[in-house]
Amino acid sequence: MFKNKKLLISIVVVGIVVVGLVVAYLFRPEKECVCNVKSQSEIASSELISRYETDENLANNDFLGKVITVNGIVNSAKKDEKGRTVVELDAESIGLVSCTLCAKESNANELSVGSAVKIKGECVGYTIDVVLVKCCLE
Amino acid sequence: MIVMTIRLIFLASLFLLSLNGFSTKYITKTGYAYFKSHTDAIDIDGSNRNVAAIIDPATGEIVVIVLIKAFDLPLATAKEHFNETYMESDKFPKATFKGKLTDLAGKTLAVDGEYPVTAEGTLTIHGQSREIKQKATMKVKNGEVSGSCKFQVNINDYGIVVPADVKNRVAQVVDVVVEFSVKPQE
Numbered sequence: 001m002f003k004n005k006k007l008l009i010s011i012v013v014v015g016i017v018v019v020g021l022v023v024a025y026l027f028r029p030e031k032e033c034v035c036n037v038k039s040q041s042e043i044a045s046s047e048l049i050s051r052y053e054t055d056e057n058l059a060n061n062d063f064l065g066k067v068i069t070v071n072g073i074v075n076s077a078k079k080d081e082k083g084r085t086v087v088e089l090d091a092e093s094i095g096l097v098s099c100t101l102c103a104k105e106s107n108a109n110e111l112s113v114g115s116a117v118k119i120k121g122e123c124v125g126y127t128i129d130v131v132l133v134k135c136c137l138e
Numbered sequence: 139m140i141v142m143t144i145r146l147i148f149l150a151s152l153f154l155l156s157l158n159g160f161s162t163k164y165i166t167k168t169g170y171a172y173f174k175s176h177t178d179a180i181d182i183d184g185s186n187r188n189v190a191a192i193i194d195p196a197t198g199e200i201v202v203i204v205l206i207k208a209f210d211l212p213l214a215t216a217k218e219h220f221n222e223t224y225m226e227s228d229k230f231p232k233a234t235f236k237g238k239l240t241d242l243a244g245k246t247l248a249v250d251g252e253y254p255v256t257a258e259g260t261l262t263i264h265g266q267s268r269e270i271k272q273k274a275t276m277k278v279k280n281g282e283v284s285g286s287c288k289f290q291v292n293i294n295d296y297g298i299v300v301p302a303d304v305k306n307r308v309a310q311v312v313d314v315v316v317e318f319s320v321k322p323q324e
Contacts, residue, residue, distance in 0.1 A: 028214050060228075124206075126205075127167065
């Protein structure tokens with residue numbers, strides 16, 4: 001009787017833990033930053049734009065949805081409506097590389113136009129610019 | 139300086155688009171898009187502040203580009219399903235609208251006021267294109283030009299398939315809002 005009771009309690013406890021883990025997994029918040037994610041490649045802003053301007057599909061194969069590190073010169077740095085800093089990197093071409101810093105990076109960093117920076121972020125594609133989100137300064 | 143000059147030239151002839159002539163184009167790269175799927179089981183919504191839009195008031199032509207992976211969804215699981223199962227954003231990274239604001243052609247947007255317009259053209263989502271016609275509003279206030287449009291998208295029209303086991307959790311008709319402030323580029 002005592003053994004069965006112990007077993008029952010164990011099953012209930014394990015059940016609660018499993019359900020808790022599943023709920024925690026399903027309802028985990030989206031990551032705001034990629035600071036702790038390993039970069040899959042490093043590239044100059046000019047090279048990144050050039051790759052997209054040459055062949056967008058091919059560039060998407062290489063960069064879309066991936067965390068990459070981009071080197072470049074700050075063209076502008078402005079806050080968006082959510083208070084996140086959007087850094088535009090010169091790319092020696094027509095388009096720019098637009099990097100939206102995540103909230104904690106936006107609070108911590110003031111960037112000056114003309115300074116050289118290295119920014120890690122998730123590439124989400126190409127409009128007029130190549131767009132990186134969830135970015136962190138390296 | 140040279141790069142800046144090249145960029146200004148580019149912006150004037152923007153984008154491989156059929157926007158013609160030497161008239162002033164209005165451009166943004168930080169427009170806003172929002173969607174909401176409402177069901178009795180759950181509401182799913184997402185927002186995106188990386189929307190690009192180009193308008194030529196002289197002809198009324200407009201192009202809007204929305205990067206699908208740039209949508210923020212509050213829950214990681216919802217974002218995964220949105221990108222991988224429904225929108226297939228690796229295959230179809232953009233949604234676009236290319237068409238005309240039919241009541242805008244010929245206006246300069248130099249005078250403050252509210253301009254009700256009709257957006258008419260091709261909406262492409264998930265690789266599927268459909269002709270649409272939708273009421274929208276352009277506003278000019280202190281020289282700043284903004285636009286907004288609310289509409290609904292039937293996901294069936296764009297080949298978006300929802301697995302049977304979650305059909306009650308994803309709306310067949312999704313509410314969409316697009317808003318942007320555009321700046322003139324000569």
